[in-house]
Amino acid sequence: MTIPRKRTAILVSGRGSNMTALLSAAADPAYPAEIALVVSNVPGAPALDKAAAAGIATATVDHRAHAGRRAFEEALDTVLRDKGVELVCLAGFMRLLTPWFVERWHDRLLNIHPALLPAFKGLDTHARALAEGCKIHGATVHVVRAEMDAGPIVAQGAVAVLDGDTEDTLAARVLAVEHAIYPRALALVASGAAQIDGMRVRIRDGASTSPDPLLVPAG
Structure with a gap:
């Protein structure tokens, strides 16, 4: 029986060096995670172009466009859930996440x-x-x-x-x-x-x- 791959999002702010390593690993159909989405809080971040070139869906949730950290994280959470994301990887994501967001993704949020x-x-x-x-x-x-x-x-x-x-x-x-x-x-x-x-x-x-x-x- 084939086990479904976990739908995973990568959060980035810059060039996406670790994102590239994750995308390379997940290109193997046998890898247990599927990179379903790359999200940046910085419009035009180089990582977004790299992800798009690899055929990965991308999104931008600009933290400066929201009235405070909670509003930003609520918007980010909505984007992730709308895409059916199950796991989230932080890869050069230059925002400190609040306890509210961390608890929403308890045990499903990784950082390097x-x-x-x-x-x-x-x-x-x-x-x-x-x-x-x-x-x-x-x-x-x-x-x-x-x-x-x-x-x-x-x-x-x-x-x-x-x-x-x-x-x-x-x-x-x-x-x-x-x-x-x-x-x-x-x-x-x-x-x-x-x-x-x-x-x-x-x-x-x-x-x-x-x-x-x-x-x-x-x-």
């Missing part, structure tokens, strides 16, 4: 953050990792909760911090990790292999043939 959470929440993660002398750094895909950059962790990937690293060189290696772990994490959630248990995400036995499916090694 360029750090090994719970370390380095917020911005400038690569510069902060270098300033603190970290030996490893990386990225995290997590289920969104109302607190910024918090929630059950689905996947993490790490890279070594090299002596000669700058913020830019470290960011480039971490971005490659992001592109690897986000499609894996979405597949685990969409397939039902990832089960949320409080602040832990447990992966169903036999869900992956890899001995270490969530950690991308330094290289």
Whole structure:
């Protein structure tokens, strides 16, 4: 029996680097998530053109055109539900979501953050990792909760911090990790292999043939 693919939306604000990785993975008919919609809060965001070129439906919900965060999120929620969306992935979406929206999409809202959470929440993660002398750094895909950059962790990937690293060189290696772990994490959630248990995400036995499916090694 064929299991229906989960209808998934990607929320973007800019160029859509992680969106492109998700679209590439979902192009495989065997992938458990179907990218049904890409939505931007920024009119003319480059990610919209990339999505349209891939044959994906797009929409713009301009936050500046609404009277406050709640009005914006209500409009966004309506667009998602009108398209029958079941899962939502944040991919460079530069808006803090209110508890109202997060609760509406409880356990169905994923985010990727360029750090090994719970370390380095917020911005400038690569510069902060270098300033603190970290030996490893990386990225995290997590289920969104109302607190910024918090929630059950689905996947993490790490890279070594090299002596000669700058913020830019470290960011480039971490971005490659992001592109690897986000499609894996979405597949685990969409397939039902990832089960949320409080602040832990447990992966169903036999869900992956890899001995270490969530950690991308330094290289």
